[in-house]
Amino acid sequence: MITDEDLYWFNEGTHRRLAEKLGAHPEAGGARFAVWAPSALAVSVVGDFNGWQPGADPLSPRATSGVWEGRVPGAAVGQVYKFAVTTAAGGVLEKADPFAAYCEVPPRTGSVLWDLSYEWGDAEWMVGRAQGLDAPMAVYEVHLGSWRRTPDRPGEVLGYRELTPRLVDHVVRTGFTHVELLPVMEHPFYGSWGYQTTGFFAPTSRYGTPQEFMALVDALHRAGIGVLLDWVPSHFPSDAFALADFDGTHLYEHADPRRGVHPDWNSLVFNYGRHEVRSFLASSADHWLRTYHADGLRVDAVASMLYLDYSRRPGQWEPNRFGGREDLDAVGFLQRLNTGIYADHPQVQTVAEESTAWPGVSRPVHLGGLGFGFKWDMGWMHDTLTYIEREPVHRRWHHGELTFRGVYAFTENFVLPLSHDEVTHGKGSLLGKMPGDDWQQRANLRLLYGYQYGQPGKKLLFMGAELADWREWDHDASLHWDLLDDERHAGVLRWVSDLNRLYRRLPALHELDADPAGFEWVLQDEADVSVLAFLRKDRAGDPVLVVCNFTPVPRESLLVGVPEGGRWVELLNSDADVYGGSGAGNMGGVDAQPVPSHGRPRALTLVAPPLGCVFLAPERLAVPGAAGSASTEG
Secondary structure, X not given: OOOHHHHHHHHHOOOOOHHHOOEEEEEOOEEEEEEEOOOOOEEEEEEOOOOOOOOOOEOEEOOOOOEEEEEEEOOOOOOEEEEEEEOOOOOEEEEOOOOOOOEOOOOOOXXXXXXXXXXXXXXXXXXXXXXXXXXXXXXXXXXXXXXXXXXXXXXXEOOHHHHHHHHHHHHHHHOOOEEEEOOOEEOOOHHHOOOOOOEEEXXXXXXXXXXXXHHHHHHHHHOOOEEEEEEOOOOEOOOOOOOOOOOOOOOOEOOOHHHHEEOOOOEEOEOOOOHHHHHHHHHHHHHHHHXXXXXXXXEOOHHXXXXXXOOOOOOOOOOOOOOOOEOHHHHHHHHHHHHXXXXXXXXXXXXXXXXXXXXXXXXXXXXXXXXXXXXXXXXXXXXXXXXXXXXXXXXXXXXXXXXXXXXXXXXXOEEEEEOHHHHOOOOOOHXXXXXXXXXXXXXXXXXXXXHHHHOOOEEEEEOOHHHOOOOOOOOOOOOOHHHHHOHHHHHHHHHHHHHHHHHHHOHHHOOOOOOHHXXXXXXXXXXXXXXEEEEEEOOOOOEEEEEEEOOOOOEEEEEEEEOOOOEEEEEEEOOOHHHOOOOOOOOOEEEOEOOOEOOEOEEEEEEEOOOEEEEEEEHHHOOOOOOOOOOOOO
């Protein structure tokens, strides 16, 4: 099962399919087991099949590879097991399988022997999935345990099987292109949301079996929805049953606490310079893409990997060999990881959550970049939320917080995130951040979403944002779906849904998201009235005009230059009645005047609604049946 070539690649750090070799694999009459424990004196398998007796089913070492392997007759699918590792000091550690395909439901910690066979029905999706820079990507970020719970079973989470039809229906109706799942990899502490992973190859058993998780992905694909998975190679918890001190030594983690302990989370940091650790992590990434048909991985906390001094004070870190603070091992690992993923799975995307200005995160490795497909634009998120949380009367003094993005907007391939991080740990909900009275808060929220969808970059909203929830996200409770009984909240959901549909239908809003040719400022310096206007363009040059008014004062007779004449149709207006707005707008459209303005040959005289965002396009590009034009109100 494990060839000498496998062992060579594993020890070299270049093996990307170890899930097929190490761990536990059922076969006729038993199962084959293999584990990496180079400092162990002996390794055996203990489990339901041998009464948990250490030594009853010993494994044998494979030369000097550090791998122990063997066959256990009578081991059957569904039985629980661990590895009994005898350390150099003579102690025996019972360890969960690092490559386990399935685990016991926490707080139990055993690995479960499992067969991952499944008959997929998403062949059409897998062949045709398009997720390049020019494709629309509107991501709905979801924590499965708190997305929806059953009212008649308080506190009980829904499983993969129960969630599947509900989640698919909601995502399709709201128009998102992708779902991104907070880590589904097995984790002992539910309150970590999955970000403290112990099962790097196993979907959490809290919600069901691996096949039930596959069926969830399968159903999303058959409905035309991509699936991104959050994946955490930046650290792991120090639980004694898992990777920590696996064979009595610092096997997966750095021995030096200046590199091996994460000060923020009191967790352990992978030793990216160790060849076998690189093979382990690369194989984990491949496993989710290959076995579970994921369409991409969002890599968490990349900044914490890149810097040796991340969250460390002087004396708590050691410079690299050049005297710098960059973790060269981590940089090399990420570059090799992305190179391998795109070589093996050219239709997927990797996305970095990287919170600093590290250059070239989403640039090719051969040009010195890290090789990710996209990077979260944390600067846009921070600046925009800081701006919009201000009372409108003060916004004129902070106009640059919105326009500054123009300096760097095309230095990376960006995703604009309004993620789970912004609605937890006392930060409140997005709606709760908005200033003003009840009406103004919802208007500000609709404006925020409209501005996000107008800006160049892919989009991400965390679940509950579309409901305009007043309350901060609680991972121990369901989203408050009853809010949709209130037409004010239903209007926000309608606005998000219509934004998604317009974004997907008009190439100008997504085709050149990472190309400066797709964006032009029209009104950039109107700080005194807190108005922005810009054009988005597709490759053919067809334009969409986006106008945002960040004050509660309607701007009548606003002159805005446009590149062509004729009638410009109001495609969407966040102040339309159907969204809970006041109904101010442009009567469905405006005729361009032969008056040069803002460096363009024609001009529109517009109404910019209070705390509103409008999308306009030449009549030849208008989308039939757009519900959100304030076409009957003045």
